[in-house]
Amino acid sequence: MSNAAGSLVLDGADQKEGQEHNNQIDFKMVTFSLSGKDYGIDIMKIKEIAKFSSFTYVPNSAPYVRGVYNLRGDIISILDLRILFHLPVDKKAENEETQNGLILSLDENVIGVVVDSIDKVIGFSSAGIQPPHPIFGDINIKYISGVVENEGRLYIILNAERICAKDDSVRKAADSALPAAADTAAAAVSAETYQEPQSYGNSLAAEPERDFIRETLKTFKGFSITPVNEEWFTGRFAEWKEKKKQQGADLQLKSADDADEYLASYYSADTGRFWEDDTAARYTRALAAQSGKIIQAWSIGSGKGFEAYSFAAILARKYPGVMLKVWAHDNDLLAISTAPNLVFNDDELPEFLGPYIVMGKNGSSFQTEFKNKIFFEYHDALHPNSLPELDFIMARDVLPFFSQEDQARLFAEFHEKLKPTGLLFLGDNEKPLDSSRWAPVSGARAVYKKS
Secondary structure, three states, X not given: OEOOOOOEOOOHHHHHHHHHOOOOOOEXXXXXXXXXXXXXXXXHXXXXXXXXXXXXXXXXXXXXXXXXXXXXOEEXXXXXXXXXXXXXXXXXXXXXXXXXXXXXXXXXXXXXXXXXXXXXXXXXXXXXXXXXXXXXXXXXXXXXXXXXXXXXEEEEEEOHHHHHOOOHHHHHHHHHHHHXXXXXXHOOOOOOXXXXXXXXXXXXXXXHHHHHHHHHHHHXXXXXXXXXXXXXXXXXXXXXXXXXXXXXXXXXXOOHHHHHHHHOOOOOOOOOOOOOHHHHHHHHHHOOXXXXXXXXXXXXXXXXXXXXXXXXXXXXXXXXXXXXXXXXXXXXXHHHHHHHHOOEOOOOOXXXXXXXXXXXXXXXXXXXXXXXXXXXXXXXXXXXXXXXXEEEEEEOOXXXXXXXXXXXXXXXXXXXXXXXXXXXXXXXXXXXXXXXXXEEXXXXXXXXXXX
16 A cells, blocks of 8 residues: 555555565666656666667657667667656756667567666565556556565656557658668767766766666675775776677676676685685785784684685694684674584695695594684674784675675774784775775785784
């Protein structure tokens, strides 16, 4: 049901059911605005986001057909959703040289639509989608597939198939005009020219392609692009864009698999597995001599334990005879609870782990004395902890899974917890948010000390 203001209001049973499905994100859409209201279209129906310019007018077409457009050599029709839905159009915006839009791809039919502004990509449970009702919008209900509330905002989900279903007269008029219009449209500016982004905000309007990927990485993988990894993202985007151009494939990410492919070059050497000997040697070289009798370290995002065991091994080898304590934390309860009893095949195990291995009936595991140096605990890094002053913090490739605000909180805690001589290990493609508080260690990649 709805209240007088037009917001969704669920009764008790609906609220309970909605809460049960709250974590099941199985629907994602690109959101945009039309005449001050929020709309969305299923991300699987969207080929890309674009800024249209240099339309070629099509004679005898319906008023909402803005014309045809050259999309990298393909001539497509452009519809203005504001006119199609009989919504008010700001005259100043209508006369601007470029128009914000989406390229919809339905089977073999590709079409462009003009909107006021592009917002972001959001994901949620399809169980929360309410059936369409005239009260939810100013447009014909046949164009609405549902309504959903997300983070306090009401979104009208449009039916892409209905939008692209033109009547025969409009189709014939457009088709008859296409040959004559094609030569002119071919010279039009393509949708590949965009402005540079102005900020790290949520808006997709600054540079649609880049920001679209920012949002979809966050939606599909919970992966944030911030100043911590912006340099990598800039280079990766250029590489990805060129690759997809050569393949003639869509630039955007439409699935978790696409996101994994995009992020493949991000992760540090041996992330998610035991370190190889050269990785262990690289980090060992960054370790300075220690005069204390106790070495204390914090390993964040330890998962099943591969990172923590590898880290503890190089510390044990570098500082023999010293009491070693490594707190290994992760908020994946299943993974962190199995880490202390990790069993593996050591046929190809790196040499630096050899002194700490013991053979068993079911495979190899770590010696009890060595395992006792590591404290595997279920813990969210953002929650308070009672850790002492630390010599080392290992936080490779975990920061992007926090928002920029939470990253700032973590860096503040890192700075507070580390000893003056302590070291912070980040991912190969990461750097601190505030460079004035951290100095890179000479000759060591992505290793920092307090400045």
